[in-house]
Amino acid sequence: MSPSVVTTESSHDVITDGNDSAAALLTVDAIDVHYGPIQALRAVSLTIGSGERVALVGANGAGKTTTLRAISGLLAPTRGRITFDGEPIGGMAANKVVQRGIAHLPEGRELFFGLSVEENLRAGFWSQRRAGRAYKSQRDQVMDHFPILRERAHQAAGTLSGGEQQMLGVARALMSNPRLLIVDELSLGLAPKIVSQLFDILAEINRAGTAVLIVEQFVHMALANTDRAAVLAKGEVVLAGPSRDLLADPQLIATYLGEQAPKPDEPPRRPSRRAPKRTSNRT
Ligand SMILES: Nc1ncnc2c1ncn2[C@@H]1O[C@H](COP(=O)(O)OP(=O)(O)O)[C@@H](O)[C@H]1O
Numbered sequence: 001m002s003p004s005v006v007t008t009e010s011s012h013d014v015i016t017d018g019n020d021s022a023a024a025l026l027t028v029d030a031i032d033v034h035y036g037p038i039q040a041l042r043a044v045s046l047t048i049g050s051g052e053r054v055a056l057v058g059a060n061g062a063g064k065t066t067t068l069r070a071i072s073g074l075l076a077p078t079r080g081r082i083t084f085d086g087e088p089i090g091g092m093a094a095n096k097v098v099q100r101g102i103a104h105l106p107e108g109r110e111l112f113f114g115l116s117v118e119e120n121l122r123a124g125f126w127s128q129r130r131a132g133r134a135y136k137s138q139r140d141q142v143m144d145h146f147p148i149l150r151e152r153a154h155q156a157a158g159t160l161s162g163g164e165q166q167m168l169g170v171a172r173a174l175m176s177n178p179r180l181l182i183v184d185e186l187s188l189g190l191a192p193k194i195v196s197q198l199f200d201i202l203a204e205i206n207r208a209g210t211a212v213l214i215v216e217q218f219v220h221m222a223l224a225n226t227d228r229a230a231v232l233a234k235g236e237v238v239l240a241g242p243s244r245d246l247l248a249d250p251q252l253i254a255t256y257l258g259e260q261a262p263k264p265d266e267p268p269r270r271p272s273r274r275a276p277k278r279t280s281n282r283t
């Protein structure tokens with residue numbers, strides 16, 4: 001096992017390696033989240049520094065979306081604390097969290113498909129209008145990252161390609177001028193080449209000063225494009241550390257992510273043809 005990767009039983013202080021949590025932009029401290037009687041998260045902790053890129057990976061059902069929804073105010077933790085920029089935000093209403101500077105691009109994008117690109121961007125701007133910012137300068141600044149959207153400003157979102165729709169999702173999130181951008185399943189339904197372009201755009205956005213938290217099923221790509229990462233399994237953080245250390249340890253990825261970890265250019269594995277036939281002659 002790589003010595004710099006932290007393995008943990010208790011998830012306190014897991015992702016603080018090289019990262020002063022006092023200076024963290026976002027601190028998620030031992031949160032539990034329930035759906036009615038079902039506990040989806042157990043003492044999940046993570047920190048994101050100002051301007052950092054962090055990946056949250058894990059198998060289907062591990063709790064990635066639930067963690068993002070708790071951060072952005074769509075779910076209230078039943079225990080633990082979430083702090084953004086030194087202020088507690090756990091359980092705060094989602095619209096207030098956006099105003100504090102966290103933008104969440106949900107799984108499946110949730111665009112207004114019948115509205116134009118421009119109208120979708122306008123919808124992402126509401127929190128800033130309140131803050132008195134000028135729409136046009138914000139839109140132009142965001143569009144600089146997405147020249148293709150500028151060309152398609154008057155086209156309905158539903159007529160864009162999948163990759164362009166995901167760009168619009170990111171662009172709409174950026175319209176709220178966030179300090180932290182959260183993206184759930186960046187690659188959903190997209191070809192690896194397009195995902196790679198999207199990661200390049202996120203890197204550009206990050207260089208301009210926005211911290212990024214991504215949930216991603218292409219684990220190798222997620223790790224190659226982030227500074228640090230946390231692995232969730234069954235609602236708990238089981239591993240955390242610098243992304244390059246996790247990337248260098250395929251054993252760890254195999255243990256916690258199994259079949260959920262295709263390399264970007266590899267097709268998903270098919271079941272073996274040599275699997276033994278089921279026999280029904282046992283009594
Ligand atoms: N609305 C819901 N009601 C009940 N259980 C849910 C709901 N959403 C998710 N869950 C459960 O919570 C767990 C974590 O789900 P989720 O956060 O969506 O995982 P991931 O995003 O990692 O695939 C799963 O066991 C899932 O079945």
Ligand SMILES: [Mg+2]
Nearest residue numbers: 064065066107
């Ligand atoms: Mg999910």
